[in-house]
Amino acid sequence: MDTTYLASHFSRNAVGTRSDRPLTNDEIATVAPSIFALSAHESRSERYTYIPTSDVLDGLRKEGFQPFMACQTRVRTDDKRAHTKHMVRLRHADQITGREANEIILLNSHDGTSSYQMIGGMFRFVCQNGMVCGNTVGDIRVPHKGDVIGEVIEGAFRVLDGFESATRQREGMAGLALTDGEQAAFARAALALRYDDDKPAPITERQLLTPHRMEDRAPDLWTTFNRVLKT
Known part of the structure; x- marks a missing residue:
């Protein structure tokens, strides 16, 4: 079992929601509006590259992954609420409540509090302190600088390809009975x-x-x- 760490942790008082079914954008936006920010926070310089979480979310939905958990950090000033650090967890709709399932975790922010991160795997648990335990197939981290959109897209495909390999391996092991x-x-x-x-x-x-x-x-x-x- 691997132990992976999120690029940034969440405090216990993070605002979030979790469901046994796919969450809609409206449900996510109620607790984590920063996921749908249309630009970086005004405090960021021109060198900061905005990476739209909502676009990645839409792309993963097309690949069959549905969000079932979303959260974002609490902020001291309201002007950062729409850009602060956030996390989304996604699974296939029929596996959201499953004991073992392929899962993707997205971590991002639009105010400089976190780099972009996508982790794929079969996770036993995900802690707000940043620790992720399970069988990881990919961990993509991209800083908010330079022409990085290509890295984000390529990283997503690497994670998705990793699931195919891991699934074949898991099915092979599950089909082998031991005395x-x-x-x-x-x-x-x-x-x-x-x-x-x-x-x-x-x-x-x-x-x-x-x-x-x-x-x-x-x-x-x-x-x-x-x-x-x-x-």
């Missing part, structure tokens, strides 16, 4: 990689393989892999 002995060998190898040989591991193979949820009991390689990594 109890093979699962134990997998856990033993994981412990050997994680801990030094001269010190006993603080956890046993059996504990490493113990499922904590009903859906984690399957004996296939993909489930075993995630069960071991989560412990």
